[in-house]
Amino acid sequence: MVIGWILCVALPYVLMWGPLAVWSPNNGQQTALVVTTVASLLANIAVFRLLTRYPGGRNAALVAPQILAIYLILSLFVLILRQEVSRYLLLASGVASFIWLHVEFMTLQRLKRIKLAAVNLGRAKDLANISSITVRFLQEPDLHGLRYDGVVADFNAIDATWERFLTKCVLNGIAVYNARNLLESLTGRVSIKKMSENDIGSLLPSKNYERLKYLFDVGFVIVSLPIVLIICLITAICIRIDSKGPILFAQTRIGRGNRPFTLYKFRSMVYSKCDDPERFADENDDRVTRVGRFIRCTRIDELPQFLNILKGEMSLIGPRPEQPSFVRQFDEVIPFYSYRHVLKPGITGWAQVRSGYAADIDETQLKIEHDFYYIKNASIALDIYIVFLTVKTVFTGFGSR
Template sequence: MPQISNRRYTKTHEQLLLSPLFSVLMGLLVTVLVPVLIFWGPDSLWNPDKAQAWAMMAACAALVVSSLWISRTLSAYPGGRSIGLVLPQVAIVYILAALVPMAFRVEVSRYLLGLSGFLAIIWFQVEIIITEKYRRPKLAVVGLGTASDLLGLPYIDVRELSKPDLEGVRYDAVVADFEHLTPEWERFLARCALDRIAVHNARSVFESVTGRVRINRMSENDIGSLLPSRLYESLKVIFDWVLILASLPVTLVIVGIAAILIKLESPGPVLYTQTRMGRGNLPFKIYKLRSMRFDLAAPAQFAGEDDPRITRVGRVIRKYRIDELPQFFNILKGDMSLIGPRPEQPEFAEYFDQKLPFYIYRHVVKPGITGWAQVRQGYAADVDQTREKIEHDFYYIKHCSLFLDIFILLLTIRTMCTGFGAR
């Protein structure tokens, strides 16, 4: 769904709040001008030395890049509206803004960038809170077919049309299920298009708001879109290796501490392996830190939130996803990726393949340690939740990109901090 236009808002303060230029200028005022005045005084604005000039340019560039990134996140993907994502996004940009000049031996003030980054986090959070009600799309819905599924969804203002007439109300778009329209409604949508009012398919709007792709029926275009490009897959392998190798010193320490605590609490191996289904619907061995009492003969079953088999240490490492860290070895072996649908046990995969249409298509990409379904929904504990989880997986496969992967990593950081969806 395209970004919201400003045509519904005619007041001056509304136009300013939704103006990208105004947002950037105010951001520069708060995050660059204020720190410069604090550190160097007003004279540095007119007669900066070389180091001060480079520092101000780095802070300005970091603010603009952060603004563009956050703006795209807010509009491109469901879940991007959370102010909890501002901190990691801004932190990444400002850390790079400090490291890049160092790589080229250009002197910049890390104190200025640090204060600028801190003020940027505050500025973007305040801006999101203030503009939230203005950025919520207002949609007129033709309540036929699947379009009625949009009623009651969060983040959008939906009004169902009782007759083919907007009655003078301004909407950002009209939404309809194009496969369930009467001639009267078709003529109405044609008039809307002639009046320069956007008309959207209910299916695409549902996907953009919920982050899910319906799996009741697939068209040829849907199936074709489930094939990621070879270039993307190659870049993703490089992306995985770089992140794993960069985080290895910290990861080894965390895994070492967790291994000692697991061994002290209960008998049995620290690591355990389990057969899971990977890309191409082929089995592979997955590695995890043991979070339950050791029972080699235990049957495959869902791990509930209050599962008595989970140990005290296991409850902590599952909550913060520490038990998944040994799967870095699976990634280096080529069985998995950092981002992708979670791999299922063969028994579950066979069962869901019988119950849910197109289930096997989730194996068109490598499984991941974290994924869109995990950060949006958490773990699934029954068939209904698994259906919703697969709808999230299909959204990821249909829209997969490095940008979406980075976004999922940011959501994963939030998930690890909050323990959302842990079982």
């Protein structure tokens, strides 16, 4: 962090105004020095500490959005307070942070690969499917003098001999992890096949978090409304020109507490007066119009759901609401399926950015495991991470159909 501050704040400052300006800065230089220092430190914390604890958080594609967001927010804050500030230093520091943090991130990614020893019993065996870590499976309670970042075991599958070995590891300063918790943190999923009543009880989100989230949802919708209305107007005109039928599409979905509500979207498929049976969208679905394909790929078709947020039926982030017939079908074959309705459904969510579109029972079960991870770990930090992943999803078109 110190090296980053020298390269991204001190060096641009000295290069622009010389070393004498350090001792006698004007108001604009002084404010810019404080703002860029705070921005540089926050950017470092965000890139290497804030989001890296979530699955996929160590992703180079997320470095730039975090840096850009921090510098923009702090710059806007200074402008709102009408403080004199050097825009040149803000820009130079932002560019330097962008370059330095990318170099630092890529270098550390190559050097820091987690190396674990795992007891070859129970769910610990599933670590063999995780490509982001190096795992050596232990056949006997001995590390043979090798160094590891930690030892992993399924506490429900080991005997007294392994328990004494794990105790010895802890006493020697070696971290010991529960295989189930580690798998959840690495995959971003909670296995619904291994759940018990105690697990269900732990999946209740904080009331304070829900209140804060609602205020953020409403505030975001109101602030973004001028831009959103322009996009909606252009989209409505394009839909009208491209195909016959209504501009908006209304459909019954199941929301919080298993209660039905009317969800609004821009119509992206060919209009049919007949009540077609509910079914998943297929790859290259011939029902999708030309405009529909674009707005589905960019998620513009979801913008009318801002109305659902203002009505209190949805949130910006949460489990995706399903149609009633699908809910009944999945509830019969997937354990604990309806528990995903403990939260308000969202326009985007952990399952959408991690696994994309689900079109059958197996994919839906994977999606539910992602939903349960979100419910269990719901927090402002995770929501911010999902926002960054959503931006990435919009630009890549991941999971759209």
